[in-house]
Amino acid sequence: MKLSLTVTSLLVLLVSASCHAITLKLDPDIDLLVLDGRKISGSILKGAGSLELERGQHQFLFRVEKPGADAAHFQSVPMIVTFNASAQSVAIRLPALTNRRERSAFDRTLNFQLIDEHGNEIVSVRDHLPRAADNNFEQAMVNYNRDAHAASVPRFALHALSANEAQLNVDFAWQDAGDLPSLQRWFQRFDAATRLRFISWMKTLRTS
Template identity: 40%
Template structure:
């Protein structure tokens, strides 16, 4: 499989889509974790309804986080296993992750065991995808999840992508037109440096998503 590494930019539903890009629409229950081997910082996805993928092959790692009613006045959050999907965006302007009904404990248990879902393309038609699931712990999510995905892709598993076993150096990110004096950013050689990673993804975000992130950061200052 010829794998094209993603150039990703966070966007809102109202943002224009480039001619070569496919919009991945993110439902409120979807937590996107890794795209094409790269961890996506969660704060920059807050308020973003979609992201843009270059044409070609892609691999996602995500999970479902769904708030459910346990009993009257009490709620809990259902977390699925880690879900991996490998697919091609060819001839698709938009792709949506379509989840099954998860309204009952039985359905949620079945989903955690088998994780049936579909990627839907244009005209609400399913597109071909190879899927798998992995166990995710809080240590995985807070640690080097990229390393876990490298191990997965090295193991010849159903949705493995051999091209992602060794990630190439990231290409510089061109600053937006309204920030022409800014220097292009690349992730640090040490991919665990949170400051450099946040700078990298911040410059890829649209202006409204940047503002949401700054508001979130201000509200969490000192915590």
């Protein structure tokens, strides 16, 4: 009896979870670079035609790549789309990209559609990603989301804060501990967004 109740409860939980999931359908020509502020591992996407997401606000950074020889090869600029979804599935519908004129227009206008399982367009905000140094798209999206651009989601910039703070503490550690305790206490007083901006500034100084 107890086993039956346990199995039933697990089934209910699984059904409930699936009802709140969104399936992101991936076109073979779409290269998903960053999802909700996090870099997408190639191993996750290899051979996958879809990903499962939670309902709510999401943000994709992607580009379109059509292989071909020399001039026939096409790789779009990185594109950002932010949206709120309550549908069962989401897909990116691409325009025709068969010639240079269509591809150039795609890069300029971002004329793709975000659609649900019924083919209805989902309201979204789109933008180009500013040029990413060294193709570090995850960091580029942290910077983008922090700087209040059209399709920014500030909370997606904060997931990197803990790792960055840990690195900053390592950087502090090589100094004489007596020199910096007041600086560390001062740093911890600020909110997460302010600390993120400070860390970004410190990185800029370090590399300049």
